[in-house]
Amino acid sequence: MKARVTVMLKAGVLDPQGEAVRHALGALGFSGVEGVRQGKVIELDLADGTTETTVTEMCEKLLANTVIESYRVEVL
Amino acid sequence: MRAAVVTFPGSNCDRDLAVAFERAGFAVDRVWHKDTALPEGVDVVGLPGGFSFGDYLRCGAIAARAPVMAAVGAHAARGGFVLGICNGFQVLVETGLLPGALMRNAGLKFICRSEGLVVGDADSAFTSGYAPGAVITVPIAHHDGNYTADADTLDRLEGEGRVAFRYARNPNGSARDIAGVLSENRRVLGMMPHPERVVDPVQGGTDGAALFAGLAGVLAAA
Numbered sequence: 001m002k003a004r005v006t007v008m009l010k011a012g013v014l015d016p017q018g019e020a021v022r023h024a025l026g027a028l029g030f031s032g033v034e035g036v037r038q039g040k041v042i043e044l045d046l047a048d049g050t051t052e053t054t055v056t057e058m059c060e061k062l063l064a065n066t067v068i069e070s071y072r073v074e075v076l
Numbered sequence: 077m078r079a080a081v082v083t084f085p086g087s088n089c090d091r092d093l094a095v096a097f098e099r100a101g102f103a104v105d106r107v108w109h110k111d112t113a114l115p116e117g118v119d120v121v122g123l124p125g126g127f128s129f130g131d132y133l134r135c136g137a138i139a140a141r142a143p144v145m146a147a148v149g150a151h152a153a154r155g156g157f158v159l160g161i162c163n164g165f166q167v168l169v170e171t172g173l174l175p176g177a178l179m180r181n182a183g184l185k186f187i188c189r190s191e192g193l194v195v196g197d198a199d200s201a202f203t204s205g206y207a208p209g210a211v212i213t214v215p216i217a218h219h220d221g222n223y224t225a226d227a228d229t230l231d232r233l234e235g236e237g238r239v240a241f242r243y244a245r246n247p248n249g250s251a252r253d254i255a256g257v258l259s260e261n262r263r264v265l266g267m268m269p270h271p272e273r274v275v276d277p278v279q280g281g282t283d284g285a286a287l288f289a290g291l292a293g294v295l296a297a298a
Binding site for chain 1: 133134137138141169170175176177179180181182183184222224225249
């Protein structure tokens with residue numbers, strides 16, 4: 001089985017990289033980009049039977065820094 | 077007085093930190109990240125600067141889960157001193173021994189230069205060698221030093237006098253110009269600037285020496 005974890009900065013945490021991407025898109029002539037948030041996607045190959053609870057535990061212990069980041073788990 | 081300096085794969089300020097402790101009178105043990113215990117009688121653990129585990133995932137994230145960090149956590153819980161510099165500070169926030177997080181610099185650039193630091197009114201062994209409000213010059217060298225915490229945490233740090241150092245001129249976007257913070261018991265200090273790089277005139281400055289000497293003085297008197 002596979003799981004996909006999406007880690008994003010929490011709303012309200014300034015994202016300097018996303019802001020730089022927004023500026024670069026504007027410089028390329030793409031108007032109307034009002035905000036960019038950059039995060040990361042982590043794909044996990046898991047032994048069958050691994051529970052979503054275990055993946056959530058992985059997020060809490062390592063994959064996300066919950067001080068500044070939120071995460072979403074999808075079992076594929 | 078004994079100090080233990082931890083080396084992770086990718087640490088690169090570990091030797092300088094060991095030398096800074098030695099010059100202040102400490103006997104220094106070098107500890108590997110896979111060690112599961114600290115040497116007997118260690119007073120202070122130093123977590124050095126560098127790029128532990130290549131900064132993979134997040135700076136300090138993987139080092140914070142290294143085997144030795146359980147022993148460092150137990151040392152801190154016993155009231156032992158811990159000094160984390162630069163990547164070491166990132167490791168300390170990732171372990172939760174210090175609050176907040178260190179994000180990418182606001183200007184997105186790696187910054188490597190000397191900065192003025194204002195010594196906070198923190199009553200701690202680490203700052204005991206400085207007068208409160210003194211301005212010292214210490215190099216910074218980081219890409220992710222933008223200190224962030226929620227407003228309540230920042231208020232609490234300031235209210236409890238746990239901001240050990242502030243930037244005189246904020247280089248990286250850190251909340252409230254914070255360059256270094258202390259734990260609740262004031263025995264764990266994390267700071268982005270590198271005091272170990274200014275302990276000898278040949279390094280171009282000596283403003284960092286008082287941090288190590290101050291700690292040594294408090295330990296010697298204890």
